[in-house]
Amino acid sequence: MYMVESKGGAIVCMLLALFFLGTWPAxxxxxERRGRLPQHTYLDYTxxxxxxAVIIALTFGEIGSERPNFSNQISQLQENWPSVxxxxxxGVVLSLGNLLTQYAWAFVGLSVTEVITASITVVIGTTLxxxxxxxxxxxxxxxxxxxxxxxxxxLGSAVHSSNAADNKAKLNKLEKAGDFSTSKEAIPNxxxxxxxxxVEKTKAGTADFLIELENKRAIKVFGKSTFIGxxxxxxxxxxxxxxxxxxxxxxxxxxxxxxKGVPKLTVYTAFFYFSISxxxxxxxxxxxxxxxxxxxxxxxxxxAYLRDWNGRGWAFAAGLLCGFGNGLQFMGGEAAxxxxxxxxxxxxxxxxxxxxxxFGEYRRSSRRTYILLVSMxxxxxxxxxxxxASAGHRNE
Numbered sequence: 480m481y482m483v484e485s486k487g488g489a490i491v492c493m494l495l496a497l498f499f500l501g502t503w504p505a506x507x508x509x510x511e512r513r514g515r516l517p518q519h520t521y522l523d524y525t526x527x528x529x530x531x532a533v534i535i536a537l538t539f540g541e542i543g544s545e546r547p548n549f550s551n552q553i554s555q556l557q558e559n560w561p562s563v564x565x566x567x568x569x570g571v572v573l574s575l576g577n578l579l580t581q582y583a584w585a586f587v588g589l590s591v592t593e594v595i596t597a598s599i600t601v602v603i604g605t606t607l608x609x610x611x612x613x614x615x616x617x618x619x620x621x622x623x624x625x626x627x628x629x630x631x632x633x634l635g636s637a638v639h640s641s642n643a644a645d646n647k648a649k650l651n652k653l654e655k656a657g658d659f660s661t662s663k664e665a666i667p668n669x670x671x672x673x674x675x676x677x678v679e680k681t682k683a684g685t686a687d688f689l690i691e692l693e694n695k696r697a698i699k700v701f702g703k704s705t706f707i708g709x710x711x712x713x714x715x716x717x718x719x720x721x722x723x724x725x726x727x728x729x730x731x732x733x734x735x736x737x738x739k740g741v742p743k744l745t746v747y748t749a750f751f752y753f754s755i756s757x758x759x760x761x762x763x764x765x766x767x768x769x770x771x772x773x774x775x776x777x778x779x780x781x782x783a784y785l786r787d788w789n790g791r792g793w794a795f796a797a798g799l800l801c802g803f804g805n806g807l808q809f810m811g812g813e814a815a816x817x818x819x820x821x822x823x824x825x826x827x828x829x830x831x832x833x834x835x836x837x838f839g840e841y842r843r844s845s846r847r848t849y850i851l852l853v854s855m856x857x858x859x860x861x862x863x864x865x866x867x868a869s870a871g872h873r874n875e
Contacts, residue, residue: 490867492811493823497863499804501829504593505837506797508584510790512696512838516779517581518768519787523794524801525574525761531802532754539810540747552748559744561736562729566749569725570756576718577757577801578764579711582774585698586708587639589834590841593827594635594855595709599716600723601628601824605866607724608812611733624865627858628824634855635827636709641848642841646689649843653686683839698774726753726809746813750806825863828856 503524510520540549547555556563576596583592605625609618681687693701700708728734729749737743744752769779808823831852834840841852 489811492807493867496804496807496811496823497826498829499800499807500823501593501826502833503797503800503804504580504584504589504826504830505833506793506800507581508589508834509837510793511581511585511698512692513790514695514697515787515790515794516697516776518765518772518776518779519784520790520794520797521578521581521761521765522784523791524798525758525765527795527798528761528802529754529758529798531799531806532751535803535806536747536751540745540751547742547745549745549747549751552742552745553751555741558741559737562732562744562749563752565725565736566729566744566752567756569722569729570753571760572718572725573722573753573805574757574760574764576715576722578761579715579718582698583708583711583715585696586700586703587712588642588840589838590827590831590852591635591639591642592708592712592715593830594638594859595632595712596716596719597824597827598628598632598635599713600719601625601862601866602632603717603720604723604824607720608727611724611727611731620865621869624862624869627862627865631827631855631858631862634851634858638848638851638855639709641851642844645844645848649684649686650689653690682842684842684844688839688842698776722753723808723812726750727812729753730809730813746809750809753805754802825859825866828859828863831856 507517507520507524511517536549542548552559580592580596583596587595602625605621609621681691693699726749729752730744730746732743766781768776769781769784772778804823811823831840835842841848
């Protein structure tokens, strides 16, 4: 099988993973803001997410012969099942985290959700990985990077608070002018995210734009406390902070759960089991949410899901991006340490770019919001550079 062994190769994997993992949430958010039920989107996403793991296992996992390849290890389940359970546990918490963020994006926006979840992931997960990896990363570089992530999450919360106040002021101004309505009939046929629209397209960041978005989106957020979104994002971050340490235990057996002479799981075999559990949890929960929806979403059915082809291609693309992004993160982590690989949690840099470009986030906001936003992004740039600089080399 093919293994990434050099520090340079590991950094390339991390950078590619950073782009992929920062882009797929934007596609999921795009579909929700166009009115597609998140249960439908997530079911599509989880199919191709598993497909990505299968592709990686059958290609990189079968190249070469220095270590047991994917097909050999699949047949040894009775021997390496403790590591398989760790991998599957990682998949469970990742699936739960991804499911939670799908709802958090609607309440607090793509950028802030990614900031909160990524920073919690780094503060908890990176610390755990540092000790699991036998301290192969330089602590004097690694932990200042973790500190930068912590500062970034504080700035992210401040950005959200400031932007929410800006939006409230815009809506209050429109309401005082006697032109405030959230009924579907009140707004002409205008799509704030589709370029092929009719003439009367509103400008991003205006009160009219916010009302149009509310009318069109699947999850309604007007009148609901943003604390709901922040709480969901927090719990998602806790889930995310555990999946990488669980995967680390699956591939390196630091707790010596395998019998003597049994080979450790390769990163590709572990990723396959990891993705299987992701798929099963997502399938069970989202089919349940079709019939028993949360957050006042309309009820659906499996038959309605199968007929819903609106945006299905984008949902499939999101699953592939997330699957390959996670695979590349693990490949880089196996070579240079999973603590350093958590540099990919700077994905809010990419998500914020898409949020501004596609969704008009922070348009026509206050000067204070812009200053906080730039400060947040700067801290993430510093954090990702520092964490990558802490990369070590795993000794087998």
